[in-house]
Amino acid sequence: MKPTRLCLSCGNAFVPLPHVPHQRYCSMDACQRARRRDWQNHRLRIDSDYRDNQARAQARWRAGHSGYWREYRDAHPAYRERNSSLQRTRNARRTFKPIAKMDVIGLPRPLGSGFYVMCHADDAGAAKMDAWTVHIAVLSAPAAPRI
Template sequence: MKSTRLCLACGNAFVPLLHVPRQRYCSSKACQRARRRNWQNNRLRIDSDYRDNQARAQAKWRAGHSSYWREYRAAHPAYRERNRSMQRTRNARRSHTPIAKMDVVRLPRPLDSGFYVLSHAEDIGVANMNAWTVHIAVLSAPPAPPT
């Protein structure tokens, strides 16, 4: 009589294969997928070489498929709307600080010519792409017009 075991993923009883004495997952596709996912998560946690290799492979894939997410969002409007809704919820939970978008600068009037110092300012919100938060201190002002 063959002994049965309980699958770690689904909890159902199964008969282990004779050539896999330490089998802990049944042969269903979902349970095998869970087994591989658990193995990979454990490997990523304990093996820095594996983690580095995975990061390099993912970066290489992203470089070769730079338009993937743009195309995915275009083809899946429900995903896009859910993502936007979730972002609005996250924004509402934050303090009411502005969110920078793609190098947008809104000034009450154009800056006068002169020398300026850019110094580090604490992050006050979310910045996209290359947007920087800076403090501008005027060191010199243009000469006053003659009267």
């Protein structure tokens, strides 16, 4: 009897393929997609070069397909409505605290490297806003505040 394993995605027992001795996901399409997604999430967490490459590739793609999401939303009203609904929920939860106020209370929080959502300051309180997802890499620590 061949040894079976439990798939990390669906939990079903499967027999590893002979040429993939360390197989951890079964062969179902959904589980193979999960395997690739898990690999990419892991890679994004541990590999800053991969993370930067992905961010650059996505920015390049967006620059070359500027109308893609607008056209997609126009062609898929259910998708658009679901997004609007989820955004309304997020907006209701969100409390905006303008960054300028951090100086007033005297406790500026230094920002680390990572992905940030960036939008025009005039749009920050609006329900609908254009925003970019940007990756910021901190090259030097901020100087200590002079008191």
